[in-house]
Amino acid sequence: MSQRRRPTQVDIARAAGVSQATVSLVISGGKSSGQVADHTRQAVLDAAARLGYTVNAAARSLKGGRNRMLGLYTFEPVFPVDQRDFYFPFLLGVEEATAEFGYDLLLFSSVTSGERRIYSDGINRLKIADGCVLLGRHLDRAVLADLVREDFPFVFIGRREVPGVELSYVAPDYVDATRAMVRRLVGLGHRRFAYLRPADHQEPTRDREAGFRAGLADAGLPDQPVHEMPDADAELAALLGQCLADGVTALLVEPSEDDQAIVALDRVATDAGVRIPEDLSVAVLGDPAPTRPGPRRDWTRFTLPREDMGRSAVSLLLELLDADTGPRQLSVACTPVDGDSVGSPR
Template sequence: MAAARRLTQQDIAKLAGVSQATVSLVLNGAANALARIPAETRERVQKIIRNTGYVPDPIARRMAKGSNRILGVFTYEPAFPNAHADFFLPFLFGIEEEAQARGYDLLLLTGAGEGAQRKIFAEESRLRIADGCIVLGKTFDRTELARLVAGDYPFVAIGRREDAGGSVPFVGGDYATATGALVRQARELGHRRLAYLGSVGPAESPLDRWKGFTAALGADLELVLQLPDTPANDGDLLDALLASGATAAFCVELADAVRLERAAKARGLALPDDLSLVALGSHIRTEGSGTRFASFTIPREEMGRQATAMLVRRVEGGMAQAVEQVLLPCEPIGGETLGPAKAH
């Protein structure tokens, strides 16, 4: 038995004895347009729609309005499942929640490029399936970012981004202020000799942490050890730290804090009695350590929500509106690893 043919607006127009344009106005028209159609005609069309159970084709309606009501999500690193899943998933939760609330679907764009390097513009036609795109990743391709800024395609970055031939719309975390607050907390606990372990740039995220750290040092605090690249061996990393005389170590990567904790315990050192450790921006408990490190929150879900809301404003309001740049506060986490400085 053949499937019943889907009713069209043309079918409704014939049954109502009106033009297809009139049916379209009844279904989609604004109040001022509907006012031009006699009330009797509107009621006749609406009655036939009710009686026939006609449902407009959502794809056709979206195409007519020039919108698919689809938001793209592009990540420069695989979002799941991988070692960074705990990093990306909260962003995706926030994006999904806000998109659903605003009546948009999501499309995950992988942008396969040459080798393992993902590219937004590897297949530009795929990008245009979505009305706009959220871009996230620990590092961005600066050439692609400049192309997005110069183009007419709505996008929003998650994470602060430097200008790329123009201002970049973004929602990020205020890592500089949060890092500075932890330095001041260490000062109040008597620490005067500090170590900084991890990258200081050029990506915006580590650069902001480094700027916040150095701005908070002052004349009474001394940076006695800085290691942009940490030794692969846990013991060598701990040796370098102890040799410097630092009483508190600020780790850009949580993994380095976990390594130091492991090496310290192996030598009978206690945290924070013998050594204080600070992880700059991750309160997720890591496999191999049940310790809650002194740190600050990264409001990942809220960043995802606000980035999605910002993107919808750009999609619906047009590209001529002012570029928004938002930094959300990162609240301190006391943790178990930052205590009074040990006297030497």
């Protein structure tokens, strides 16, 4: 028995009593489809449903219509599907918001030559989707510039800067959150601070550092030392000892995405007999990743509304698609968490 032939737009046109051009307008979903009367459009859709016609999403996208698919791409080597992963709540928010708006979500995780790539042989792999949410710390800024130049709609989760272009993003307000943390510590009586940050000094780190200096200025205090997080425990122990010798009573620490910075600090302080917060108050500028089993210290910190940021990224992306506006940026407030790692200085 021969295989049944798939229905075509010619079949739909014959069944609905309209021209093939009208069917093409309705199926494409592009701007010109608005020229078709509502009753004619419904007749075409009914005929397509009766015949079992399915739209080729990739082909419809190439014709300029919407296929109601949004993409999600991360520059990190492993997709954030583990609940303990720093990125997982972002993914959850993106997925829920995409479903609520009636879109499908396409996860891009292709690897070429051992590397995650958006472009292959000059072709943008993301174009099968109407637009894309991007995230990740280890990004390729040249690729972001290429996406902007070809006018592909995307929203980055996190503030990112690319020379010569303006990006759309949803980012936590690290400046204000860090500034508020300094003000809180000053209110407890602290006057000698140190800030411990990662070595790569990307935009989130620069924002936190700006908030650190703004908080000091608010209190009329001079600039305080900023240190890079050492790789080895011995170096971290020496740095911790130097801070205490210099009279530092409050340490602000930027967490790494894998929690290693906070884990190392806790371990080194314990081994050195430094009590937190009795000997040294420690404030964490973000969310320590929940990677370790068992009890964890309740760090004084601020937390990022990561799931809400994922939702906001989808909303912003759809606004860009609908309004065809220029790049937009959204700053989201962080939430302070009391914890038990800060107190009044000795």
